[in-house]
Amino acid sequence: MERLADLYPDPPIPLDHRDEFTLLVAVLLSAQCTDKKVNEVTPELFEVAGSPLTMFELGEAKILEIIRPLGLSKQKASALAKLSGLLIERHDSQVPQSFPELEALPGVGHKTASVVMAQAFGVPAFPVDTHIHRLAQRWGLTSGKNVVQTEADLKKLFPAESWNDLHLQIIFYGREHCTARGCDGTKCGLCQELYPRRRKPVVWIKP
Numbered sequence: 001m002e003r004l005a006d007l008y009p010d011p012p013i014p015l016d017h018r019d020e021f022t023l024l025v026a027v028l029l030s031a032q033c034t035d036k037k038v039n040e041v042t043p044e045l046f047e048v049a050g051s052p053l054t055m056f057e058l059g060e061a062k063i064l065e066i067i068r069p070l071g072l073s074k075q076k077a078s079a080l081a082k083l084s085g086l087l088i089e090r091h092d093s094q095v096p097q098s099f100p101e102l103e104a105l106p107g108v109g110h111k112t113a114s115v116v117m118a119q120a121f122g123v124p125a126f127p128v129d130t131h132i133h134r135l136a137q138r139w140g141l142t143s144g145k146n147v148v149q150t151e152a153d154l155k156k157l158f159p160a161e162s163w164n165d166l167h168l169q170i171i172f173y174g175r176e177h178c179t180a181r182g183c184d185g186t187k188c189g190l191c192q193e194l195y196p197r198r199r200k201p202v203v204w205i206k207p
Ligand code: SF4
Pocket: 138, 177, 178, 179, 183, 184, 185, 186, 187, 188, 189, 190, 191, 192
């Protein structure tokens, strides 16, 4: 945690947004897609649909036209149109501040809800995607076989007030140094510090 805080003292939120709603939309769009790609389409989308009402009125077909460059665009366009309608109907056009209410929205799973709770509302959460899962395994922070177990392990290890920054710091470290393509666990200071007795390269079991 200290090493990552030295490297990334004030980690920025990677997805461009204007408020809670546009953050929710950007996070939903980022499923199976890079943040960079999402940031390329959201300016046009938010220009015409920056609120639940304008998104709902834009409708699924026009949303799809704008977000087509992204993966799973059809499902995401449908989810955004429905989600916007539900925010108007159930939540007075506001993004709800609770896990159950967020996770009841179409296209919003636990990871998306965690990002919104953390980054829009400052509630401690530890969103774990496959990248965080991989790094936590490589660093020996979890032996969890899935993201649910990894989230529970990370929450036990680190104080709640560190979770939101730590989540971002691990993501940035992973992008810069510890990519999915692989590493034998001997390349950088973090692994050398975590595993001082390691002499031989490691062959990872599939993270
Ligand atoms: S040594 Fe390899 S596995 Fe360990 S943190 Fe660095 S890049 Fe990741």
